[in-house]
Amino acid sequence: MGVVRVSLVLGAAVLFGGASSATAAGLHAELRSAAALLPAGITGGVAPTAPAGGAVFGAQPWICDASQGFAPMLSVETGVADPVLAVSTGGVRLPISPATVPATCGQVATDGNGNVYVAQGVVDATVTPPTARGILRLAVDPQTGALIGPAAYITTTAGLGGDQPTAVAVGPDGNLYVAFLKNGNIKRIVNPASGMTQAVQSVGVTPNGHPGRSLAFAGTDLFIGSVDAFSVIHNATSASCTGGCNAAAIADGFSGVPHVGVTSNGIDTVYFAVSTFNQVWRYTPATRLFAFIAQSGADRSGGNASNFSFVAAKSNLLTLDAGGTLWIGDDPSGGTPAGAGRVWTISPAALSTITGGNFTAGTNLQQILNVLRGPWETLVGNTIFIPTFNADGTFTATIQAPGGSITTDAGTWTLTPPVTLSPFGNPQGQLTLIDSQGAVLLSGNTLLITVDQLVMESAVTSLINVPSIALLPITKFAA
Secondary structure, X not given: OOOEEOOOOOOOOXXXXXXXXXXXXXXXXXXXXXXXXXXXXXXXXXXXXXXXXEEEEOOEEEEEEOOXXXXXXXXXOOOOOOOXXXXXXXXXXXXXXXXXXXXXXXXXXXXOOOEEEEEEOOOOOOOOOHXXXXXXXXXXXXXXXXXXXXXXXXXXXXXXXXXXXXXXEEOOOOOEEEEEOOXXXXXXXXXXXXXXXXXXXXXXXXXXXXXXXXXXXXXXXXXXXXXXXXXXXXXXXXXXXXXXXXXXXXXXXXXXXXXXXXXXXXXXXXXEEEOOOOEEEEEEOOOOEEXXXXXXXXXXXXXXXXXXXXXXXXXXXXXXXXXXXXXEEEOOOOOOOOOOOEEXXXXXXXXXXXXXXXXXXXXXXXXXXXXXXXXXXXXXXXXXXXXXXXXXXXXXXXXXXXXXXXXXXXXXXXXXXXXXXXXXXXXEEEEEEEEOOOOEEEEEEEEEEEOOEEEEEEEEEHHHOEEEEEEEEEEEEEO
16 A cells, blocks of 8 residues: 554553543534524624624623624514524624724623623724724613613723734723733723723733733633633732733643633633634633533524534634523634624523533644544454545545455544543544444544554444444554
8 A cells, every 4th residue: 555554552551441521512502693594685684794702781682793893683583582693784883994804803891881892803004093993892781782872992092902902801890801813911901981091001911922812700810712722810800910910821622722712600610612623611710620512503493503613813702691691603704704604502501411521621632633644554353444534524444354355435534522531631532433324433532642643442333343342553654
């Protein structure tokens, strides 16, 4: 076959076992808004575009939409619980310039009293003056969601717009905390609800000073999603925290991956979304446990099923409403065409079924993905199985039976969080190969030993006539 086998050094039988369970499949979100759901010719409403932030006032959701600005969502059904929604075309428009793709929206924060803050990070500074970019403040009735006050930009003399603010969170001290697309600075706007030229203080920076994506408070601790880390500034509201209160990275297993959404119940539970894997996780600070929440969903009829698709370059909608419903926004187009975004929800009843967790979340799946290319080999019973992994999620395989006969197969492969977490810190995940007929060839918890060695636990091998195997070494070929 023109390849040279790499020798396998294996002492891995002790690497598995004794780990707690995780929910691999997670929950299914309900698709609430997408072009595929909306009837033709709907009056006053459109499908979302790269929804980046949101808040719910009473029963009225608002989102920050790259095409429509900060806008309420309209029900297109009457008398239906959790109805299909559209984005109103009558929202508060944000400056959109020819250079803005996607447009101007970032995260949304509210203080519970009707003051709403919208981050406007992506803007063409050559045509948009400083007085029309940065942080937009509005007043909304906290019970009905009706817009009751004019929109105006605050702290326009502080230069925040030039750093492209994209993440905002109101702290328990009433101040507004801001992170930026352009740098890793975390800043505090003092008394954001009062006046137009507030004092702005430096709080600290993200890990490695890399750009931010999203913010959320749990108590006085500020949790940060940045371009490559999940982190926290403990007691960020302290009066002494005016510079140098830098974020400490939390080892969530997704190092180097954009954390594009963070939200919390404000007390003891934090949710975050990561791109690349397009998943939502829950973190409980008191126990330091991670629990996998969701990576996909469908509408309530079961149609339009899809995995999430977060926009890695900007903030993505992730927010909890007062009733405990989790709202999620994504955009499979990457945020470029209008109307290609989606809004999902997960009910508090469904969220409550996810209990416990593990001390590691994604378990550095990216490290496995970095090496999982080209041909690998494993011996299943007396059968040699050689799958070649392609970057698009497909594979081709050669199967050599004990008698020497050779057959080929093809299909798709996926790598998801592990069903059973190994107590070791190695990158790990659930690797599954499904052929074009829908049969599972291999599936099991997989641990990366070295750059050319994997070990799969409890593999399913239905088409190779071996029903299961306790420990399966998989070795990479070298050219």
